[in-house]
Amino acid sequence: MPPQTRKRFGQHWLKSEKVLHRILEAAEVSKRDRILEIGPGTGVLTQWLAALADAVVAVEIDRDLCKRLRSQFEKLDQFLLLEGDILRLDLADELADYPGFQPNKVVANIPYYITAPILEKLLGSITQPNPQPFEQIVLLIQREVADRLYAQPGSKVFGALSVRMQYLACCELICPVSAKAFQPPPKVESAVVRLRPRPFFPVALNPRLFDYLVQLGFSSRRKMLRNNLKAVVNREQLTSLLDSLDALPTIRAEDLSVEQWVRLSNKIQEAGADSYN
Numbered sequence: 001m002p003p004q005t006r007k008r009f010g011q012h013w014l015k016s017e018k019v020l021h022r023i024l025e026a027a028e029v030s031k032r033d034r035i036l037e038i039g040p041g042t043g044v045l046t047q048w049l050a051a052l053a054d055a056v057v058a059v060e061i062d063r064d065l066c067k068r069l070r071s072q073f074e075k076l077d078q079f080l081l082l083e084g085d086i087l088r089l090d091l092a093d094e095l096a097d098y099p100g101f102q103p104n105k106v107v108a109n110i111p112y113y114i115t116a117p118i119l120e121k122l123l124g125s126i127t128q129p130n131p132q133p134f135e136q137i138v139l140l141i142q143r144e145v146a147d148r149l150y151a152q153p154g155s156k157v158f159g160a161l162s163v164r165m166q167y168l169a170c171c172e173l174i175c176p177v178s179a180k181a182f183q184p185p186p187k188v189e190s191a192v193v194r195l196r197p198r199p200f201f202p203v204a205l206n207p208r209l210f211d212y213l214v215q216l217g218f219s220s221r222r223k224m225l226r227n228n229l230k231a232v233v234n235r236e237q238l239t240s241l242l243d244s245l246d247a248l249p250t251i252r253a254e255d256l257s258v259e260q261w262v263r264l265s266n267k268i269q270e271a272g273a274d275s276y277n
Contacts, residue, residue, distance in 0.1 A: 013042055014109050014140065016181035019192065020045060026174045026194050027107045027138040029053050036103035036134075038086050038110050038118065041065060043072050045109060050079050055101050059086045087117050109140040112188070116145075116161070123168045123197060126204065126211040133197035137169070143176060146191035158254045160218040164211070166258045167204070169195040202262050210265035217253035217261075224250050233268055241267045 014020060023045065029035065029052040040046040040058040046069070049056045055078045060066050066083045073079040080101050082094055095101050110118050122137055124130035144157075150171040151158040165171055174192040179185035204210035217228050225242070226235045226249060233241070239249040244267065245260050256264065 012182040012184060012186045014044055014181060015183045016177070019140070019175070019177050019181050020048065022175050023107060023109075023138055023140060023192055024048055024052065026192060027105060027136065029105070029107070033105050034101055034103045036091070036106045036108070038106070038108040040069060040081075041109070043069055045107065046073065046079075049107060050076055054078060055080070055103075057082065057091075057095065057098075057101050057103055059084065059089060061085050087114065087121060104135045106134050106137040106139070108138075112142040112145075112186070112190075115141050119165065123165070123195065126164055126167055126214075127207045129168055130197065135196070137195040137197070138174070138192065139195070140177065140190060140192050143189040143191045146173060146193045149193055149195070153257045153260075154255055156254075159221075160214050163214050163218075163258050163261055165195070167200045167210075167262070169197045171195050200258070200262065202259070202266065204262050205266045206269045209269055210262060213265050213268070214253075214261060217256075221253065223252070225253055225256070226250075228253065233271070237271065241271075 027033075027035075029049060031052070031054050033053045034055040035049050035053045035057070037046055037049060037056060037058045040060055041062075042065070046056060046058055050073065057080045058069065059082045060069060061084060063083065066081060069081055073081070080095075080098060082089060091103075106122055122130065122134065124133075145161075148157050148159060148161045149165050150173050151162045172194050174194055177190035177192060179187070179189060181190070213229065213232065216231065217225055220228055226238050229238060241264060242249055242251060245256075245263055247256060247260060
């Protein structure tokens with residue numbers, strides 16, 4: 001019998017074996033892997049990870065669930081439970097005394113209300129990417145956020161999050177997940193996504209400027225880019241730069257690809273935007 005969920009932790013227990021197996025397949029878990037699982041909950045996914053991987057580090061904030069997990073997995077040498085908030089834990093410090101548990105992959109059904117900060121925790125940011133990136137990250141998240149992660153230029157959901165995440169990692173949809181796959185069912189649809197951190201080419205010469213331009217560019221989606229970026233570059237100069245990228249002067253933020261965003265940032269940097277160094 002699964003325990004009662006706590007709304008303040010955004011808990012919904014995954015009950016679909018089909019979805020569970022899609023997560024495991026996407027993560028390509030093997031005996032060479034050390035897995036970080038965020039929010040193991042009742043341990044449904046954890047038991048599979050522990051069987052397939054070399055080691056599992058589970059981070060759980062709910063004290064009652066921690067007691068349950070310790071009881072369930074206490075005999076497994078390859079399982080380590082950290083009680084606390086993933087956003088506040090210093091994983092490197094916590095795992096300093098456990099050399100065999102440094103994770104190379106993340107597999108998790110995360111609380112939807114803290115998806116954005118968890119993504120930043122795992123991937124870092126444009127200005128401060130994770131210096132020791134994971135090989136891959138497989139997450140069960142809200143469908144609305146998932147759609148933004150792998151959205152393509154020109155899409156209504158392609159935005160600042162899309163650009164930032166796709167600069168840091170290859171983002172792909174594994175499968176949509178119905179609310180019926182959970183107990184209790186959430187009020188939103190979900191999806192499994194896979195993120196593969198990798199260096200982006202071309203690299204942003206000035207990450208702070210790049211990040212700032214993306215923020216400005218998507219600040220008013222209905223406006224043309226030449227209006228949103230006028231605080232950084234004048235219209236005439238921007239028109240010339242956009243032309244060099246084969247982009248129309250009337251283009252909007254969501255119509256530029258991630259590569260075009262990086263190249264535009266680099267061209268503005270080269271033209272003398274030194275105040276963002």
